[in-house]
Amino acid sequence: MADASYGDRSYIFQKCLRDCKKTNCTEDERFYQEQPLAEWLLQWTCPEECSYRCMWSTVDAFRKDGLEVPQFHGKWPFIRVFGIQEPASVVFSLLNGLCHLRIFTLRAQVPSRTPMFYVWHGLALVGFHAWMWAAIFHSRDTYFTEVMDYFCAFSLVLYNVFTLYCRILGTSPLWRPLTCGVVLVAVFIQHTCYLAFVNFDYGYNMQVNAGIGFTNVIGWIIWSFLHYKRQRYVWKCVVTVVVINALIALELGDFAPLWWTFDAHSLWHAGTVSLGWLWYSFIIDDSVYVLKQMSKKKS
Known part of the structure; x- marks a missing residue:
């Protein structure tokens, strides 16, 4: 897998990720019960879902500050469609x-x-x-x-x-x-x-x-x-x-x-x-x- 990039190394992303995992990933059964079928079929985990959500929060923060769109884990941010990554x-x-x-x-x-x-x-x-x-x-x-x-x-x-x-x-x-x-x-x-x-x-x-x-x-x-x-x-x-x-x-x-x-x-x-x-x-x-x-x- 790709090494860390500027986006996922940023303080905004890391703080968001910690908060999201603490709030949403302590009860795995509840997460999977509420997870859309397409995302369940593609085996998206709770930490990965947090990473996806925090990615967009970080992108919004970077753009508001007039900064370039960052990469995350060596990849650009993509909008998922039915759980499909790209x-x-x-x-x-x-x-x-x-x-x-x-x-x-x-x-x-x-x-x-x-x-x-x-x-x-x-x-x-x-x-x-x-x-x-x-x-x-x-x-x-x-x-x-x-x-x-x-x-x-x-x-x-x-x-x-x-x-x-x-x-x-x-x-x-x-x-x-x-x-x-x-x-x-x-x-x-x-x-x-x-x-x-x-x-x-x-x-x-x-x-x-x-x-x-x-x-x-x-x-x-x-x-x-x-x-x-x-x-x-x-x-x-x-x-x-x-x-x-x-x-x-x-x-x-x-x-x-x-x-x-x-x-x-x-x-x-x-x-x-x-x-x-x-x-x-x-x-x-x-x-x-x-x-x-x-x-x-x-x-």
């Missing part, structure tokens, strides 16, 4: 996850099962799983949901490298994709074990993801450039990988949430929704092309 990020994460369900369109348009067909289906499965965990994490930030969000996101980054490898070098003979897969699984295990058991280093995790992600982007751009004359649809691939990485700049311009709902991270998630649809449009076009090439070789 509602905008949850909605956009779910929409990103649904984009991966477009893989079923591939089944309709490419009836023949090429090896690459199954590779793309693997991407859809990993991507859907990663975005669902992102939605869970933004609904309720706990150590477990945060770890799962980071680990699943890293698995998606690595699987994108796997798809690039398979598309460039092919899936035959079988030892090629298997070797690449074993190496990437080893990288995943090493990285996640370090974060889980040695040091959950946010900076290190970001550097690793950015480095591998950048390599993936350069690889797809080079591949698209080499195939553009015969496969005009590759522009979809280039636009997707370039714009996704350009949107990461939103994360650098961190700011207090607009209307206490839309922060830089949620807007990054919003921007990637349409790109998910474009990416699967590229996958469908590329699969149709590969199938036609295979038909020509057989005839």
Whole structure:
């Protein structure tokens, strides 16, 4: 979890928190009896509820004094909706996850099962799983949901490298994709074990993801450039990988949430929704092309 921030270290917040806990958290059964169902389902405790209420009291006090909106425990203040901690990020994460369900369109348009067909289906499965965990994490930030969000996101980054490898070098003979897969699984295990058991280093995790992600982007751009004359649809691939990485700049311009709902991270998630649809449009076009090439070789 994040270290303390200026807001939760302030005297206003600490005094409010002590008073709230003393008044409301001495009889836990009464608290849970009065707690709204949505908040009970998300397992909000009495001390956490006090922290939420005191957060807004502190924000009001800071704004009255003409001070900037503070962060609390490394996060901006968000208005909860039905107990959901960051509602905008949850909605956009779910929409990103649904984009991966477009893989079923591939089944309709490419009836023949090429090896690459199954590779793309693997991407859809990993991507859907990663975005669902992102939605869970933004609904309720706990150590477990945060770890799962980071680990699943890293698995998606690595699987994108796997798809690039398979598309460039092919899936035959079988030892090629298997070797690449074993190496990437080893990288995943090493990285996640370090974060889980040695040091959950946010900076290190970001550097690793950015480095591998950048390599993936350069690889797809080079591949698209080499195939553009015969496969005009590759522009979809280039636009997707370039714009996704350009949107990461939103994360650098961190700011207090607009209307206490839309922060830089949620807007990054919003921007990637349409790109998910474009990416699967590229996958469908590329699969149709590969199938036609295979038909020509057989005839």
